[in-house]
Amino acid sequence: MKLVRSLVLPVALMLAGCGTNRDSTDLEAPIQTVVERFTPAALRQPSLNLLNTNAALSVRAKLEAEGRPTLLVTHPTLRFEGLMSPIGQNAGVVTWASPTGEAVSLRDGMVVASRGFGPDLMSSAGPSTARVQTGTGATRRSYFYLDGADARRAFDFDCTLAKGASGTAYILGKSYATTKVTESCSHPLGSFVNEYWFDNRLILRQSRQAVTLGMESLLVQRIID
Amino acid sequence: MRSFLSIRLTVMTFWLMAVLSLGSTLPARAQFLPSTNLNGATGLIDMPSGESQPDGYFGLDHGQLAAMGRNTLSFQITPRLSGSFRYMALGNWNRKSCPPDCKGINRFDTYYDRNFDVRFKLLNEGKYLPAVTIGLQDFIGTSLNMAEYIAMTKTFGNRLKVTAGLGFGRMASYGAIGTLVGPRPKVDFGLGGLPNVGQWFRGQAAPFGGIEFKISDKLTLKAEYSSDSYLVESDRREIFTHRSPLNFGIEYQATKALRVGAYSMYGDRIGFNFSILINPALRPLGGVRGPGPLPVRPRPPIAESPEVWTTTWLDQPDAKQRLLDAMNATLDKNELEVEQISVTADTAQVRFRNVNYDAASQAVGRIARAMTHAMPASIETFEIVPMVYGMPTAKVVVRRTDMEALEFAPDAGNAVRARISIAEAGRPLADRLTNTELLPKFKWSLVPYVQTMLFHPRVPIQALYGVRLSANLELSRGFLISAAVNDKWGGKVRSRNRNRVDSAIPAVRSDTAVYLDQGDPALTVLNAVWLGKLAPQLYSRVSIGYLELMFGGIAAEVMWKPVNRRWAIGADLNYVAQRNSDGGLGFDTYDYRVATGFVSGYFDLGKGYEVQLDAGRYLAGDVGATFTLMRTFANGWKIGAFATFTNLSAKQFGEGSFDKGLKFEFPLSWFTGQGTRTILPFTLRPLGRDGGARLNLGNRLIRLVPNYGTYEYDRQAGRFWK
Numbered sequence: 001m002k003l004v005r006s007l008v009l010p011v012a013l014m015l016a017g018c019g020t021n022r023d024s025t026d027l028e029a030p031i032q033t034v035v036e037r038f039t040p041a042a043l044r045q046p047s048l049n050l051l052n053t054n055a056a057l058s059v060r061a062k063l064e065a066e067g068r069p070t071l072l073v074t075h076p077t078l079r080f081e082g083l084m085s086p087i088g089q090n091a092g093v094v095t096w097a098s099p100t101g102e103a104v105s106l107r108d109g110m111v112v113a114s115r116g117f118g119p120d121l122m123s124s125a126g127p128s129t130a131r132v133q134t135g136t137g138a139t140r141r142s143y144f145y146l147d148g149a150d151a152r153r154a155f156d157f158d159c160t161l162a163k164g165a166s167g168t169a170y171i172l173g174k175s176y177a178t179t180k181v182t183e184s185c186s187h188p189l190g191s192f193v194n195e196y197w198f199d200n201r202l203i204l205r206q207s208r209q210a211v212t213l214g215m216e217s218l219l220v221q222r223i224i225d
Numbered sequence: 226m227r228s229f230l231s232i233r234l235t236v237m238t239f240w241l242m243a244v245l246s247l248g249s250t251l252p253a254r255a256q257f258l259p260s261t262n263l264n265g266a267t268g269l270i271d272m273p274s275g276e277s278q279p280d281g282y283f284g285l286d287h288g289q290l291a292a293m294g295r296n297t298l299s300f301q302i303t304p305r306l307s308g309s310f311r312y313m314a315l316g317n318w319n320r321k322s323c324p325p326d327c328k329g330i331n332r333f334d335t336y337y338d339r340n341f342d343v344r345f346k347l348l349n350e351g352k353y354l355p356a357v358t359i360g361l362q363d364f365i366g367t368s369l370n371m372a373e374y375i376a377m378t379k380t381f382g383n384r385l386k387v388t389a390g391l392g393f394g395r396m397a398s399y400g401a402i403g404t405l406v407g408p409r410p411k412v413d414f415g416l417g418g419l420p421n422v423g424q425w426f427r428g429q430a431a432p433f434g435g436i437e438f439k440i441s442d443k444l445t446l447k448a449e450y451s452s453d454s455y456l457v458e459s460d461r462r463e464i465f466t467h468r469s470p471l472n473f474g475i476e477y478q479a480t481k482a483l484r485v486g487a488y489s490m491y492g493d494r495i496g497f498n499f500s501i502l503i504n505p506a507l508r509p510l511g512g513v514r515g516p517g518p519l520p521v522r523p524r525p526p527i528a529e530s531p532e533v534w535t536t537t538w539l540d541q542p543d544a545k546q547r548l549l550d551a552m553n554a555t556l557d558k559n560e561l562e563v564e565q566i567s568v569t570a571d572t573a574q575v576r577f578r579n580v581n582y583d584a585a586s587q588a589v590g591r592i593a594r595a596m597t598h599a600m601p602a603s604i605e606t607f608e609i610v611p612m613v614y615g616m617p618t619a620k621v622v623v624r625r626t627d628m629e630a631l632e633f634a635p636d637a638g639n640a641v642r643a644r645i646s647i648a649e650a651g652r653p654l655a656d657r658l659t660n661t662e663l664l665p666k667f668k669w670s671l672v673p674y675v676q677t678m679l680f681h682p683r684v685p686i687q688a689l690y691g692v693r694l695s696a697n698l699e700l701s702r703g704f705l706i707s708a709a710v711n712d713k714w715g716g717k718v719r720s721r722n723r724n725r726v727d728s729a730i731p732a733v734r735s736d737t738a739v740y741l742d743q744g745d746p747a748l749t750v751l752n753a754v755w756l757g758k759l760a761p762q763l764y765s766r767v768s769i770g771y772l773e774l775m776f777g778g779i780a781a782e783v784m785w786k787p788v789n790r791r792w793a794i795g796a797d798l799n800y801v802a803q804r805n806s807d808g809g810l811g812f813d814t815y816d817y818r819v820a821t822g823f824v825s826g827y828f829d830l831g832k833g834y835e836v837q838l839d840a841g842r843y844l845a846g847d848v849g850a851t852f853t854l855m856r857t858f859a860n861g862w863k864i865g866a867f868a869t870f871t872n873l874s875a876k877q878f879g880e881g882s883f884d885k886g887l888k889f890e891f892p893l894s895w896f897t898g899q900g901t902r903t904i905l906p907f908t909l910r911p912l913g914r915d916g917g918a919r920l921n922l923g924n925r926l927i928r929l930v931p932n933y934g935t936y937e938y939d940r941q942a943g944r945f946w947k
Contacts, residue, residue: 088520090523090629091633107633113633115947118513118514120947144635144636144637146638148512150512150584150859152636
């Protein structure tokens with residue numbers, strides 16, 4: 001019997017936590033979490049933002065051949081970087097999603113919601129892209145979240161727009177002449193700065209927008225229009 | 226089956242997850258938060274303070290002084306009331322006395338003791354007034370550590386706290402200044418388990434006090450004058466030597482939840498403290514992570530596309546099948562399963578099973594969004610009915626126009642909740658189609674298990690380990706067959722030799738260790754279960770077979786749970802026979818049969834408190850009632866306590882006098898941040914005996930049904946758009 005068990009042991013350990021019963025105690029999720037947390041960055045997929053020009057242009061060419069509008073979205077704090085394509089549109093808001101389920105909803109380039117990241121921006125109100133483009137004056141933003149108890153949390157920010165210098169934005173091997181606008185927002189509990197880069201066609205080509213308070217801003221880069 | 230401790234997760238997994246969760250459970254701002262002492266109580270080094278922890282916080286502490294270790298679970302039950310359970314190990318206990326005297330209590334090399342504490346904050350700290358707390362330490366049973374105190378703490382600026390207090394009992398064993406109330410009688414704890422009210426705040430009183438100075442966000446210095454002389458541990462047992470009443474130390478806040486300290490203790494030894502403080506209410510990783518939902522698909526305006534809005538689709542013979550296929554195509558069957566659809570020209574009802582979402586609102590929201598893709602434009606009203614083993618539990622009604630209009634509205638969660646109605650499930654619409662591919666359904670799992678028994682006087686932690694193969698075959702709606710087999714690979718448990726004190730009381734639980742040890746392999750469960758609804762809001766269950774490791778028979782239950790009420794009423798009736806301890810099919814070893822039954826009331830008191838009262842006949846034939854109070858959190862955490870009082874006398878019951886314990890439910894999603902409905906239950910009984918024992922049944926209605934009531938839904942209503 002002991003011999004049988006010693007033979008069965010390795011197989012059973014491999015199977016441990018297996019099954020189709022989702023209600024049972026299983027260790028798959030925690031193990032996956034551990035693996036994700038402790039996987040060295042070097043072993044992850046190389047960042048598209050760090051590719052050399054030739055490699056980046058090669059990726060861009062493939063995306064252009066596919067012909068779908070594409071965003072490159074980076075959440076530095078959550079160590080997420082992914083290409084996103086549109087999966088729906090409602091009331092002027094386009095929802096873009098990655099193959100792994102992360103999603104951002106943009107109204108003319110402005111982030112209004114996120115999903116799939118965990119600490120998501122559930123809904124928001126803020127200035128239009130045209131208003132931001134002016135680069136002057138005051139705006140107001142309202143962000144709505146769920147906290148760790150799934151209770152609603154609302155934050156209102158008073159913001160100030162300012163024009164930045166013209167420059168060049170490099171996005172996946174291609175350079176764009178851009179004009180920068182910053183939006184400095186404050187709240188008694190904290191502050192953040194959104195950055196917007198508009199290209200010559202006044203398309204919001206690249207932006208860093210606060211999505212999850214207390215975390216680094218979401219980098220949204222428009223690759224294929 | 227679980228007379229001392231029920232644990233379905235491995236201890237290692239729990240600690241792994243606990244450690245993973247460290248880091249973001251406390252407020253982000255650097256505050257001078259209350260810390261804990263070596264007893265796991267809010268306090269200085271060995272003495273308590275006048276402060277309390279934030280409401281709902283849960284603490285795990287290990288304090289070590291010489292060969293004395295203290296492991297404490299603490300919980301801030303309300304903003305003012307907190308409680309602790311402590312398990313102490315006093316090493317070198319008989320070093321001085323054995324030999325020659327190795328009898329009685331001196332036979333133990335290490336003496337283990339259990340303590341219960343309770344504290345109440347009388348006064349919150351104000352601009353001029355200190356925080357004031359009154360506390361009882363080790364106030365039940367043998368009371369080796371019994372003490373009472375009143376302590377005051379005042380914070381000066383952001384860096385200095387000063388504490389002063391007055392102790393009684395053990396905390397008046399050094400530097401007593403006199404008697405306030407009268408002499409303190411000697412403790413006659415009898416069989417233990419009962420509060421020693423006659424001693425409280427009596428006898429000598431002694432002052433204690435100290436200071437805490439925060440030198441940085443991470444480091445705090447502490448100094449105290451202790452009124453505990455450690456009379457037993459120092460003078461009688463010589464575990465260490467009490468040379469001075471002064472203690473000094475430094476504490477390091479390693480993360481927001483983890484704190485460690487080192488101290489010079491009583492002029493003799495270095496003491497250590499390791500403290501984890503968790504806020505169950507807030508997931509450390511924020512919201513639950515998982516693939517985002519399909520967005521709402523809005524309908525084109527009727528003026529632009531009138532052909533889309535026609536109801537001619539109703540005339541198609543396969544219309545419902547196409548709608549069902551369309552729903553299934555948009556849903557992940559590992560998360561949501563459509564059981565039935567029914568339609569009219571303007572209304573669609575979807576009955577579904579929630580496989581994976583821990584929040585009812587999230588499951589409903591995902592179904593609603595899928596319906597915007599699958600349902601013809603003429604359908605304006607979505608009726609969404611969560612099903613549990615074929616039982617419809619509620620009906621959530623959502624207007625499609627609201628879905629389209631509010632998806633990206635500011636504060637969309639509140640906005641849509643205001644338009645949603647939740648009611649009794651009722652009947653499906655007339656024209657319906659059941660998903661025939663859903664049943665029969667076979668699910669299985671093979672997982673490692675660890676079965677532990679705690680608090681044996683010589684081996685306080687005993688464990689068995691092995692693998693558990695479970696299978697569940699749902700043959701038709703509400704009819705399922707469940708089976709589970711444990712195959713033990715190692716470990717050993719032994720029962721307390723004093724577990725069974727009265728041979729007239731049937732050994733319904735005191736042989737648990739025998740069952741665990743001899744059942745190899747053990748058929749723990751093999752039963753058939755019928756679940757159904759007898760009337761609107763009246764649910765039923767019948768289970769027949771090997772119901773649990775120690776009993777088999779028939780168990781029937783009914784429960785009335787109105788959707789829009791905070792309460793439920795239930796009753797169960799069971800006729801069972803005690804199984805053989807070898808884990809096989811026989812019933813002849815014990816030759817014991819019993820009818821048990823209870824009337825149960827479940828009350829949601831609001832603000833996160835739930836009460837359950839079960840009155841009836843227990844497994845040993847004793848009659849009485851169990852009172853359970855749980856603190857609940859929206860994300861699934863539950864922490865509480867229970868006590869059972871029956872017509873067995875304390876002498877008949879044995880050590881502990883009556884059945885009592887602590888109950889915990891840990892949602893796995895809290896630790897991992899991933900969506901899962903897995904709950905890890907954990908029951909801690911200081912002493913498990915035969916009195917007040919109930920069947921350990923799966924599929925109790927109270928665990929299946931209420932998740933979809935209005936109040937339960939509203940705890941996580943914001944997850945609708947998640």
